[in-house]
Amino acid sequence: MDKEKVEEFESRRERLHSLKSQFDRDSDDFEEYIYERRRRILDMESIYKPDPIIMKILDRRKLLFRKMEQSLYDCKEEYEKYLDKEYSDLEDEIYEYNQQEIDEGEEQ
DSSP: OOHHHHHHHHHHHHHHHHHHHHHHHHHHHHHHHHHHHHHHHHHHHHHHTTOHHHHHHHHHHHHHHHHHHHHHHHHHHHHHHHHHHHHHHHHHHHHHHHHHHHHHHHHO
16 A cells, blocks of 8 residues: 555544544533523522513523524534544545555456
């Protein structure tokens, strides 16, 4: 097998892994941000509970943060599917390359 081709495959694999790791860290940070905001809203609710107008505003904020959280999960799922396809395409390319090498070896 061609050493340069193997290095190229490994490099692509590492880059894909790095991109996935970075996205995971970013989404974890965003998820932490959402949870922290929701916790603050709950704290505020306990303080302003008697005031119906404030409670209505806080309920709206909670709803928005739930939507943000759902968007995050949807985005993560979409990105993971995309990365899985990229990994699969790379593995297919490696397999085809290996098969070509085997076929060429048998012809000689």
